Each structure stands twice: as structure tokens, then as C-alpha cells.
Amino acid sequence: MARASTRARVHAAVLSLAAESGFGGLTMEGIAARAGAGKQTLYRTWSSPAAVLLDALLEQSLDAAGEVAVPDTGDLRADLETLVRGMIAELADPATDRLLRAVTAELQTDPAIGAEVLDRLLGPQLRAIADRLARAAVACPEDGAELLLGPVFHRWLLRTRPFTEDWPSAHVARVLRAVSSGG
Amino acid sequence: MARASTRARVHAAVLSLAAESGFGGLTMEGIAARAGAGKQTLYRTWSSPAAVLLDALLEQSLDAAGEVAVPDTGDLRADLETLVRGMIAELADPATDRLLRAVTAELQTDPAIGAEVLDRLLGPQLRAIADRLARAAVACPEDGAELLLGPVFHRWLLRTRPFTEDWPSAHVARVLRAVSSGG
Amino acid sequence: MARASTRARVHAAVLSLAAESGFGGLTMEGIAARAGAGKQTLYRTWSSPAAVLLDALLEQSLDAAGEVAVPDTGDLRADLETLVRGMIAELADPATDRLLRAVTAELQTDPAIGAEVLDRLLGPQLRAIADRLARAAVACPEDGAELLLGPVFHRWLLRTRPFTEDWPSAHVARVLRAVSSGG
Amino acid sequence: MARASTRARVHAAVLSLAAESGFGGLTMEGIAARAGAGKQTLYRTWSSPAAVLLDALLEQSLDAAGEVAVPDTGDLRADLETLVRGMIAELADPATDRLLRAVTAELQTDPAIGAEVLDRLLGPQLRAIADRLARAAVACPEDGAELLLGPVFHRWLLRTRPFTEDWPSAHVARVLRAVSSGG
DNA sequence: TGTTAAGCGAGACGGTACGTCAAGTCTTTAC
DNA sequence: GTAAAGACTTGACGTACCGTCTCGCTTAACA
Missing domain, CATH: 1.10.357.10 (Tetracycline Repressor, domain 2)
Structure with missing residues (x-):
């Protein structure tokens, strides 16, 4: 399984890329480059840019937004x-x-x-x-x-x-x- | 604008390809090949595989299914x-x-x-x-x-x-x- | 078949790369980059770096050295x-x-x-x-x-x-x- | 230097792999996997698949085939x-x-x-x-x-x-x- | 009716990204 | 404390399509 530091770098990379260029611009190649990671490292854990992004989002907001606050x-x-x-x-x-x-x-x-x-x-x-x-x-x-x-x-x-x-x-x-x- | 016969061949091509391999498998290249058309001919009229497919679907079923039949x-x-x-x-x-x-x-x-x-x-x-x-x-x-x-x-x-x-x-x-x- | 200008650029590229880094350093990717050509353009005509190099060498020296001069x-x-x-x-x-x-x-x-x-x-x-x-x-x-x-x-x-x-x-x-x- | 048992396993591995898939299919990775050895262990002793194979061949057949039998x-x-x-x-x-x-x-x-x-x-x-x-x-x-x-x-x-x-x-x-x- | 431009097929081209493989280095785990 | 296991960065592989761009070859409309 991916090392924690790798995961963190990948999450940061995908979030920054998504913020800059939108979801459509996400590619495994681009994420790997931004994260300073090998493509294989990404593919070992995620199957698509969407999976990476989703994972990053969920990890980022798990506790906060995970608890959907219904008044x-x-x-x-x-x-x-x-x-x-x-x-x-x-x-x-x-x-x-x-x-x-x-x-x-x-x-x-x-x-x-x-x-x-x-x-x-x-x-x-x-x-x-x-x-x-x-x-x-x-x-x-x-x-x-x-x-x-x-x-x-x-x-x-x-x-x-x-x-x-x-x-x-x-x-x-x-x-x-x-x-x-x-x- | 595309000639009518070209349109017809393209529509047939996109529908048969979509039926065979699903929407995800549609490419401009594949549609052109199946239709026996040049890629430029496609790009002259449509901007993406989705546009081609939608056009084909609407042309095919406009009047028939367009009238949503509410009992x-x-x-x-x-x-x-x-x-x-x-x-x-x-x-x-x-x-x-x-x-x-x-x-x-x-x-x-x-x-x-x-x-x-x-x-x-x-x-x-x-x-x-x-x-x-x-x-x-x-x-x-x-x-x-x-x-x-x-x-x-x-x-x-x-x-x-x-x-x-x-x-x-x-x-x-x-x-x-x-x-x-x-x- | 490849256009003449493309062939010429590829030949120049492979010869200069071979001169700089030796044969072992030749890659299709490197040749394409140096030639300002797409990889597919190379693969359309040649199957390996060796094939590109050989073609370049033969084209370069065809008439001159092609005629093996036996005294x-x-x-x-x-x-x-x-x-x-x-x-x-x-x-x-x-x-x-x-x-x-x-x-x-x-x-x-x-x-x-x-x-x-x-x-x-x-x-x-x-x-x-x-x-x-x-x-x-x-x-x-x-x-x-x-x-x-x-x-x-x-x-x-x-x-x-x-x-x-x-x-x-x-x-x-x-x-x-x-x-x-x-x- | 590698332990004798490791050498033996590596030799067996490289010979069986070469027999199965030919020389071209040899990789350090594959040899290591087949031998149940880490890649580092291989690199510590040999520099390339060819070196491993040659070593294995020579060890295997040194005396027997080394003596080229001229009638x-x-x-x-x-x-x-x-x-x-x-x-x-x-x-x-x-x-x-x-x-x-x-x-x-x-x-x-x-x-x-x-x-x-x-x-x-x-x-x-x-x-x-x-x-x-x-x-x-x-x-x-x-x-x-x-x-x-x-x-x-x-x-x-x-x-x-x-x-x-x-x-x-x-x-x-x-x-x-x-x-x-x-x- | 014969000319001429357009639409067209074909496909080469420079690119980007794909997903895979292996290289060689490194870290972690366990014997 | 050595070595297995294997995660890691790197970089090339060969492929698929992208969208643009020539090329002739039809083919329909206008002269």
C-alpha cells in the first residue's frame, strides 16, 4: 500500500490541479508530475483521476463534512x-x-x-x-x-x-x- | 454543410458503434472509419462524439419518441x-x-x-x-x-x-x- | 509513406544523437523529440531505433559506400x-x-x-x-x-x-x- | 558476496527462465522473483541479466563442455x-x-x-x-x-x-x- | 456541356495521455 | 544484522486519439 507521505503529496497535487484547471484537466500523468511521483505509484492505488480526486476530497473533508449537518x-x-x-x-x-x-x-x-x-x-x-x-x-x-x-x-x-x-x-x-x- | 448521404452514413455508423461498444468507445476516428468518411468531414459538422450521437438519436426518434406519451x-x-x-x-x-x-x-x-x-x-x-x-x-x-x-x-x-x-x-x-x- | 522532409529531419536527428551519446542511448522517444516529430510518425515507418539509424546510414552513404570498392x-x-x-x-x-x-x-x-x-x-x-x-x-x-x-x-x-x-x-x-x- | 544457496537459486531461476522465454525475456526483476530473492541481492553480485545467465551457464557446464571435444x-x-x-x-x-x-x-x-x-x-x-x-x-x-x-x-x-x-x-x-x- | 470550386476520402502529421514494464534505489519487516 | 519483500522515481515502451493539415478525386452547380 502506498506510503502515507506519498498519499499526502498526491492528494495535495490533485487538489491544486483541480483548483487550477478544473476536473477535465486532470490526468494521471499530470498528477504524478505535480506530486513528484511515478505514474506506477498512482496506478498502484487509484484507477483514474476521478478516483484520486475523490479520495483526496473524502480524506480532506471526512470528519467535517462527513457528518452532514441537518439542522x-x-x-x-x-x-x-x-x-x-x-x-x-x-x-x-x-x-x-x-x-x-x-x-x-x-x-x-x-x-x-x-x-x-x-x-x-x-x-x-x-x-x-x-x-x-x-x-x-x-x-x-x-x-x-x-x-x-x-x-x-x-x-x-x-x-x-x-x-x-x-x-x-x-x-x-x-x-x-x-x-x-x-x- | 455535410451532404445528406454523408450524414446518413455517419448516423448509421455512430449508432452501430454505440450499440456494439457502448458510448465510452466512441471516437471521432472510429466513427469516421466506420462511416467511410474523412475525419475532417466529421469535424466540419460536429464537435465531439457526443454531438454526433445525440444528433443521430434525435434525427432517428424525434417525432416518434419526441412526443412523450403520457397516458x-x-x-x-x-x-x-x-x-x-x-x-x-x-x-x-x-x-x-x-x-x-x-x-x-x-x-x-x-x-x-x-x-x-x-x-x-x-x-x-x-x-x-x-x-x-x-x-x-x-x-x-x-x-x-x-x-x-x-x-x-x-x-x-x-x-x-x-x-x-x-x-x-x-x-x-x-x-x-x-x-x-x-x- | 513518410514525407521527404520528415525523413530528412529524422535522419539528421538519429545521426546527431548517435554521434553524441552512442548507439545505446538511442530511443524512439529521443529521436522523435530531437526531430520534432511525433512518435507515431516514427513507428509508422521504422520499428526500432536500430532501423532508423540503419536507414539513415544507408541513405547517407548509399552511392558512395554502397559501391563497395574492390581494387x-x-x-x-x-x-x-x-x-x-x-x-x-x-x-x-x-x-x-x-x-x-x-x-x-x-x-x-x-x-x-x-x-x-x-x-x-x-x-x-x-x-x-x-x-x-x-x-x-x-x-x-x-x-x-x-x-x-x-x-x-x-x-x-x-x-x-x-x-x-x-x-x-x-x-x-x-x-x-x-x-x-x-x- | 551472495550466499551459496542464493547463488544456486538464482542460477536455477535464470536457466529456467531462459529456457522458457528465451534470452530476451530475462529481466533482473523476473530472475529475482523466480529465485525468491530481492532485486538488491542480485545487483550486489551481477550487473545485468546477461551476467547472471553467463555465470549460470559457465558454472553449470564448465568442465564438461569446456573441454571442446575435437575428434x-x-x-x-x-x-x-x-x-x-x-x-x-x-x-x-x-x-x-x-x-x-x-x-x-x-x-x-x-x-x-x-x-x-x-x-x-x-x-x-x-x-x-x-x-x-x-x-x-x-x-x-x-x-x-x-x-x-x-x-x-x-x-x-x-x-x-x-x-x-x-x-x-x-x-x-x-x-x-x-x-x-x-x- | 464543360469548368470549376466545394465537399470529400484518405491519411500523414505534431502532440498528449494512456497503461505497462523494467531499471536501479530506497525503506521496512522479519528471520 | 542481513536479506526478503516491495514501494518508490524515473523513463521508455508502443498504442490510441486528438485536431490540423495536405493531397488528389469526385460531383454537383454555374458559366
């Missing part, structure tokens, strides 16, 4: 709205936008990446939201979480239309109605 | 469930799966592709669903359509969990509750 | 001795020595190189000597030529012992006796 | 013809052919290899033939041995033309004439 003030409606508005704001940041789009694209092709993203990013996020819903006595918290996030991703990923200022509150209202008692 | 039996709940089950079945087909994933991935990178897909595939689909909802006197049909499709795409694209047999009906029930009177 | 003063013994002394002198030159050794080594491995060398260097040389012998009414000129050159190469290639000043005349005498009347 | 029935002509035919037969064996070509090629590059080969293979061979000639009262036995072997090697190494059935006897006749009384 819990007791007011479910307000909490979900805060969450949705936060996500939209994050997606509006060009850096995050480019990065998440790249990961999503890669994820379509490489199932291994997909599994890792699910394990360490999406899964926790969905679970955290589901937990918040469960704490509010919602009947089907997993489906509720999906109902909350699905349209956000759909609109963002497929660029169907921009987010408007008042959409989040209306969206949360619909989601809450969807999972309310009658369900 | 309208009068029973909204049943119609939407039929629609959702149909989509899920389509996504389960390996060929469709690969193709749509590839287009989605490409769409993250190339805004021109994105615009074309939105114009000619997603837009009509969303509008057709919204129309169906509007005909059932739903208040916010666009948001309803998004609420219906978003979770399906979310689960499929991000591979969070498989679709189960009874999920569609529960999902449709939630969506209908979401857009009911209060919305 | 013909009428005095066969003197002519052959001149020839042998000339060869020994040439082999004593470090540049020629290194180059011919390299070609000989490569020739063991790559049959295509061998065929080319035979066609354009060794064949003509042997034939020229055989012709000279034939003109002197020697019965088996090809075998005579081999008898003349074989021991020279043997001693030089295998470094069995150095050439001495009086060896050529004794050697030629033996060869002439070998192919005389009885042969 | 001595009293009939010099017949003995030399037997010898030549034997050499040609040996060179016709693909395994011997490959091995000797490889050693010859290596010998052009690495003078140390050359010296060792001369000392322990070629030298004894030439000396044995010279001795046989001397025993037949030939005046210049070393030159005679060279005259006998030179053309064989020349034709084989440079692949000028194949050996024919009746060439050995004619060749021996010429060599004997060359070194006869007149010389």
Missing part, C-alpha cells in the same frame, strides 16, 4: 428549508458546481466510484435527512428524503430551469404534505 | 403510476441505461449538449407531464412534474437503492398529496 | 591485401567499431534488420569480392569471399586477438592457396 | 569435417541458436562479458582445434583454426546464406589446402 431546531419545516437553501447555495458556487458535476459524470461510468460516493457522501446525507424526518415522526423517512433531494438534483443536474427565491419554501411545503399522516 | 385515462393516479412504472422499466433496460447515463454524463461537461437535450428530450417530457397534471387541475403542474421525476432520477442516477415493486404507487400517492389542495 | 589493379594478391588492410583500418576506427558492433548485435535479434543489412551492405560487399575473384578465374568465388572475410569478422567480433601487421598478407596467401586450382 | 581419429580431413558438421548441427538447433546469438549480441556491448566468453568458451575451442592441427604438423595452427571457424560464424551470424549439405567437405578441403606445405 434540528425542533421546527421541521424551517429546518428543511434551511437545508434546501444551503444545498442550492452550495450548488451555485462555481467550484462546487464543477466538482459535483464531474463526480456525477464519472459516477455514471465507473461503478466503483459510484459505490464510494454512495458510501461516503450520498448515503450519509440521505440517512441524516431521514433521521431528521424520523425524529419528527414521519412515516417513511427514506422516501421523504428522496422526495426532498430528488427535485433539487433533477433541476440542477439536468439544468431544466434556475432555482427561484421562493421555490424552497414551496417545495418543502409540498414534501411535508406528501409525507404527512395520510401516507 | 390520459381520466384516472390521474393510475396514469402517473403507469408512467412511472414505464420509466423504471425503460431505465432497467441495459441499452437505455447505458445510453442515458452517457448522455447525462456528457451533459455535465458540455453545455451545448445540455441545451439540446433539454430542448428536445427533457423539456417535452416535463411539459407533457405538467400538461397532464394541469388537466387534472393541479395548481403547480411544473413543480409536480419535477416532484414526480426527481426522485426517480435521483435513485437511478446516483444508484442509491433499487426500485421495489410497490414503490411507484406509494410515490405517486405522495406526489398527489403534495400537490393537492393546499399546494 | 582491381590486375594483381589479385595485392588487391586483396589492400582490401583486408582497409577493412582492418576501418574496424579500428572507434566510431565505425561501435556502429558496426551495434548493428551486428541488433541483427541477432531483429531478422528484418538482418535482411536489410544483408541486402544493402553485406551482400554487395561479398558480391564485389566474389566478382573480383571470378575475374581472376577463381573457381568458387563466393566461398573464396567468405574465406577472406570470415576470419576477419571472427577475430574482430569475438575479440579473440588483435590484428598484427603481417597477418593480412599471410591470410591472403592462405586464401589464394585455398581457392587455387584444386578448389 | 582425433588420425584422419585430419575427416575429423575437421566431423567438427564442422557438428557445429553446423548445433547452430541449427533453435535453442543453441538463440542462446549463442544473444551472447554474441551482448558481447558487442559489454566487454566484461566478452572477456569471460573468450576465456572460457571461445579460447578453449580455438585452442583445441589449433592443437589438433598442430598434431597434424600444420605450420600455423591458430590461423588455421580461425580459417576453419571464421566462415562458419560469418555465414551463421550474418545470415548470408544457408549451409548446404556438401559445403563442409569443400570448406575443409579449402582450409587444408590453405594451410598446406606451401604456407
